[in-house]
Amino acid sequence: MSTKANYKLEEIGKGKVGFSKTRSIIEAAFYGNNVVKVNTLKEAYNLAKNSPGTIVTDMPVYRGEEFGLDADAKVLLFNDGAVTGRYAAARRIKGEPGVDDTKLDKVVMDAVYKTRWETLYYATCYVGLDPEFMVKAHLLIPEGEENLLYNWMLNFQYMSDEYVKMYKNSKPVGDGKEADIYIFSDPQWTPTESPDVDYSCLSDPLTLCYFDTEQNCAAILGMKYFGEHKKGTLTMAWAIANRNGYASCHGGQKEYTLEDGSKFVASVYGLSGSGKSTLTHAKHGDKYPAIKVLHDDAFIINTDTCASIALEPTYFDKTSDYPTGCPDNQYLLSCQNCSATMDEDGKIQLVTEDIRNGNGRAIKSKLWSPNRVDKIDAPVNAIFWIMKDPTIPPVVKLKGAALASVMGATLATKTSTAERVAAGTDMNALRIVPYANPFRTYPLVNDYVKFKKLVEEKNVDCYIINTGDFMGKKVQPKDTLGILETIVEGKAAFTQWGPFEDIEIMDWEGFTPDLNDASYKAELKSAMQNRVDAVKGFSEKKSGYDKLPDEAMAALQKLVDAL
Numbered sequence: 001m002s003t004k005a006n007y008k009l010e011e012i013g014k015g016k017v018g019f020s021k022t023r024s025i026i027e028a029a030f031y032g033n034n035v036v037k038v039n040t041l042k043e044a045y046n047l048a049k050n051s052p053g054t055i056v057t058d059m060p061v062y063r064g065e066e067f068g069l070d071a072d073a074k075v076l077l078f079n080d081g082a083v084t085g086r087y088a089a090a091r092r093i094k095g096e097p098g099v100d101d102t103k104l105d106k107v108v109m110d111a112v113y114k115t116r117w118e119t120l121y122y123a124t125c126y127v128g129l130d131p132e133f134m135v136k137a138h139l140l141i142p143e144g145e146e147n148l149l150y151n152w153m154l155n156f157q158y159m160s161d162e163y164v165k166m167y168k169n170s171k172p173v174g175d176g177k178e179a180d181i182y183i184f185s186d187p188q189w190t191p192t193e194s195p196d197v198d199y200s201c202l203s204d205p206l207t208l209c210y211f212d213t214e215q216n217c218a219a220i221l222g223m224k225y226f227g228e229h230k231k232g233t234l235t236m237a238w239a240i241a242n243r244n245g246y247a248s249c250h251g252g253q254k255e256y257t258l259e260d261g262s263k264f265v266a267s268v269y270g271l272s273g274s275g276k277s278t279l280t281h282a283k284h285g286d287k288y289p290a291i292k293v294l295h296d297d298a299f300i301i302n303t304d305t306c307a308s309i310a311l312e313p314t315y316f317d318k319t320s321d322y323p324t325g326c327p328d329n330q331y332l333l334s335c336q337n338c339s340a341t342m343d344e345d346g347k348i349q350l351v352t353e354d355i356r357n358g359n360g361r362a363i364k365s366k367l368w369s370p371n372r373v374d375k376i377d378a379p380v381n382a383i384f385w386i387m388k389d390p391t392i393p394p395v396v397k398l399k400g401a402a403l404a405s406v407m408g409a410t411l412a413t414k415t416s417t418a419e420r421v422a423a424g425t426d427m428n429a430l431r432i433v434p435y436a437n438p439f440r441t442y443p444l445v446n447d448y449v450k451f452k453k454l455v456e457e458k459n460v461d462c463y464i465i466n467t468g469d470f471m472g473k474k475v476q477p478k479d480t481l482g483i484l485e486t487i488v489e490g491k492a493a494f495t496q497w498g499p500f501e502d503i504e505i506m507d508w509e510g511f512t513p514d515l516n517d518a519s520y521k522a523e524l525k526s527a528m529q530n531r532v533d534a535v536k537g538f539s540e541k542k543s544g545y546d547k548l549p550d551e552a553m554a555a556l557q558k559l560v561d562a563l
Helices: 022-029 041-050 102-118 147-156 161-170 226-243 278-279 327-331 401-409 444-456 478-490 518-543 552-562
Strands: 035-037 055-060 076-077 092-093 121-130 134-144 181-187 208-212 218-222 246-257 262-271 292-296 298-302 309-310 316-317 332-336 339-342 348-350 361-364 382-387 395-398 461-466 496-498 500-505
Touching: 022 035, 022 102, 022 134, 022 181, 022 218, 022 478, 041 076, 041 147, 041 278, 055 348, 076 147, 102 134, 102 181, 102 208, 102 218, 102 478, 121 147, 121 161, 121 181, 121 309, 134 147, 134 226, 134 478, 147 332, 147 444, 181 226, 208 226, 218 226, 226 246, 226 298, 226 444, 246 278, 246 444, 262 278, 278 292, 278 382, 278 478, 292 298, 292 309, 316 552, 327 332, 327 361, 382 401, 395 401, 401 444, 401 461, 401 518, 401 552, 461 478, 500 552, 518 552
Parallel strands: 035 121, 076 332, 092 208, 134 181, 181 218, 262 382, 382 461
Antiparallel strands: 055 076, 121 134, 208 218, 246 262, 246 292, 246 298, 298 309, 316 361, 332 361, 339 348, 395 461, 395 500, 496 500
């Protein structure tokens, strides 16, 4: 599927597709006489390499020619200021209750005007790696931000000859009614007093991430962290997918080929730090004839065919678990928010392990996962909601489509270092993040319906996996991997869990829940009541924008009543 970039004269005008007020403010800036087009990854690399503050390490980019780089390209390191994580509080979504798009449009209009004194760089990439779903995205960013430009082109698919041909042969998404994605970014922006500009519309006084996802455009202001640009782009691609029959997924997916030749496709959903990347990339000691990895962060599922498509070619991965000299670092393309030092030979090496700050990051090449594919045609077999809820055993199986989907909508987890949060936030406190995707820009019911359809109509199994602590005992990666292997191989024996008619449990050594323990039972009931309260909150907050069907509340209330 492709998006629309060029218009016939009769297609241009007020009220027509691609011509909202916000989009007209943003797109026009791309055609200014102060704009320089960056057409290739080599150009972007050279700009980033020579950008003030860039650290050119002595680590070579492994097989860089395969990614459009020169053979002598090096891993580039660039460090932001104090902010080293995403900041959800800055997001404003056009169309949501309480969002004043009239004021926000003027903020963006003024921000665009102020860049007239600067040189701006303009790059284009593809999001989605199969002819079934490919959308074109454009980024405009000021001179001085060359590393953000380069990382954006690395993270998504640059316009190589192969993908240009693929895109030309792809089917127009939404019968030609979906416009290209346009993103205007000014990381150095600060709100300054200007005539007719009212900053009271901002949810954060110094930053703004403003989306008009109906018209596929966004403005990112005052935000230097690359993750805002990555997830901002994915936000709109996921919204396009949602409108066109796909379930949008913040998670990982892999396909197992078993000894008998059968396939098992597993999808895992969790926030950064939940273990989704570990589960996605686990090789399981090479015990299976073949494993294919789709992606560990962003993909979509066709809710009719149940085939899945990756949205990005590379991996934006934490560096905390990959110390200097680690073999996996061979596959680094670029780094952010890490340190550097000089080795005994006088060569500049990365210093990782989050010594400088939390959430050090790197973009890794496709080669990191030798079994990587861009599409899995085999239908998905199982969904795993990854939670860090101490009342949930290491694994439970959910029966009933409404319960399976609403448990995803009330996914309980903990805040990670990938996120910027307000001072004093309890990082260990549980919070609800529906479908582990804080980047949704459409009503929550859309995701609820999509995942319910997969379970109800496509016979996809649904599980909860707890990768945190279970009543004070840590669930180790070996436990989670062992559970996953048992399910994939069809050896898992699930039985009804106590009074819950719709939840089944598998015994796992050392993690047997005791429902006769009054203290545990009270904590479990409280955790389930929190989910009921969350669904109630969805129906009340933002004028009911995220209200779920009554059946969702009923499925959770049934669990509370059973206790």
